Structures are given as C-alpha cells and as structure tokens.
Amino acid sequence: MYKKLIVDSGRRMLNSGLTVETWGNISARDKGTGLIYLTPSAMSYDIICEDDIIAAKPDGTIMEGRRKPTVEFELHLAVYRARSEINAVVHTHPVYSQIFGVLREPIPAIIDEAAQILGAEVRCARYELPGTKELAAACVEALGKNAYACLLANHGAVSIGADMDAAFRVAKVLEMTAQIYAQARMIGEVKLLKKEHIDYMHDFAYHHYGQK
Numbered sequence: 001m002y003k004k005l006i007v008d009s010g011r012r013m014l015n016s017g018l019t020v021e022t023w024g025n026i027s028a029r030d031k032g033t034g035l036i037y038l039t040p041s042a043m044s045y046d047i048i049c050e051d052d053i054i055a056a057k058p059d060g061t062i063m064e065g066r067r068k069p070t071v072e073f074e075l076h077l078a079v080y081r082a083r084s085e086i087n088a089v090v091h092t093h094p095v096y097s098q099i100f101g102v103l104r105e106p107i108p109a110i111i112d113e114a115a116q117i118l119g120a121e122v123r124c125a126r127y128e129l130p131g132t133k134e135l136a137a138a139c140v141e142a143l144g145k146n147a148y149a150c151l152l153a154n155h156g157a158v159s160i161g162a163d164m165d166a167a168f169r170v171a172k173v174l175e176m177t178a179q180i181y182a183q184a185r186m187i188g189e190v191k192l193l194k195k196e197h198i199d200y201m202h203d204f205a206y207h208h209y210g211q212k
C-alpha cells in the first residue's frame with residue numbers, strides 16, 4: 001500500500017509541474033510499523049514501479065528494496081525523526097519557490113491560503129550541499145516545530161504533512177504563494193496580513209475545518 005502510494009505520488013509530482021526530470025523525491029511513513037518508504041535515486045517517475053521503492057527504519061537501516069535510495073535520504077529521515085506527527089515528505093524544485101531560495105528570503109503568508117496551510121512564513125534553510133547530513137540538519141532547523149514547509153537555499157522546497165495529500169497541498173500552496181509574491185513585488189508594494197489573522201486562519205484550517 002505504501003509502495004503504491006510512493007509510485008503514484010511520483011507521477012503526481014511529475015504532473016504537478018513542481019519539479020522536472022528526476023529531481024525531487026518523496027517519502028511516506030507507515031504509522032503502524034514506523035517504516036519509511038522512499039523513492040529511488042535518479043529514476044524517472046514515469047517508469048518507477050513498486051519494486052523500486054525503498055523501505056527504511058528512521059535510523060537509516062534499509063529493510064526492503066534493491067535500488068539506491070533518493071540522494072536526500074538523510075533529509076527525509078531527519079524530518080521524520082524530528083516531527084512525530086509528520087507522515088509524508090515531498091521535496092520539489094519548483095520555479096517560483098526557488099526564486100526565494102536563491103534570494104535566501106522567507107516567503108510571508110500574503111494570501112489566505114498561505115496563512116491557512118503554511119502559517120506565518122516559510123523560512124529558508126542555510127545553504128548546504130545536496131544529499132548531506134548538514135542539509136538535513138539545516139532543513140529540520142528551518143522547519144522548526146510547527147512549519148509545514150521550508151526553502152532550501154539555491155536548491156528547492158520541502159513540504160510536509162500528516163499524510164501525502166496534506167504534503168501535496170502544502171507544496172502547491174507554497175508554489176502559488178511564491179508566484180503571487182514574486183509578481184506582486186515586481187509591480188507594487190505587497191500588503192502583509194496581520195499576525196492575528198494569520199494565526200486564526202492557520203488554527204482553523206488545521207483544527208476546525210472540514211466535516212468531522
């Protein structure tokens with residue numbers, strides 16, 4: 001079930017325009033067993049099948065899979081070790097989010113969807129080389145205890161959630177917010193939302209919205 005989720009999510013990422021070619025990577029945690037399922041390294045998302053998915057323990061011990069795991073193996077594991085409520089991590093290289101990763105600037109919550117889904121701002125992690133433990137540590141630090149997304153300096157974005165749909169929602173809202181922010185800054189002065197309004201919308205979206 002988790003292997004199929006990763007295969008399907010790879011195609012979903014490719015079709016979302018949030019990344020190109022084989023960049024970006026995806027993982028999910030099985031809450032029952034604690035195992036983390038990840039995409040393999042450098043394989044095209046349209047040919048990956050369930051046999052190509054890797055299952056690992058949070059400490060990095062590989063339990064299943066014949067492929068080499070994603071180059072950002074450490075980053076994924078570090079996020080799960082740091083945030084027990086998170087069960088899906090989507091790492092993408094989206095164009096507009098990366099504008100702010102290149103500027104190494106946070107993206108403020110300038111639209112209601114961003115306030116709801118992302119919270120007050122999306123921070124940018126310090127630059128570290130891809131695939132390193134240092135990048136994993138920088139990412140965990142930028143996410144902190146509460147954020148659902150961060151930028152990786154000159155590299156990409158990391159979006160996380162309680163499940164895969166939530167992580168994709170974060171990834172899409174992040175990229176939409178970055179696009180609006182970049183274009184608004186080109187033609188005028190951006191008016192920011194008040195912190196009390198952001199906090200209200202964020203709390204409502206994660207704790208009160210929906211049919212339950």
Ligand SMILES: [Zn+2]
Nearest residue numbers: 024091155156
């Ligand atoms: Zn990357």
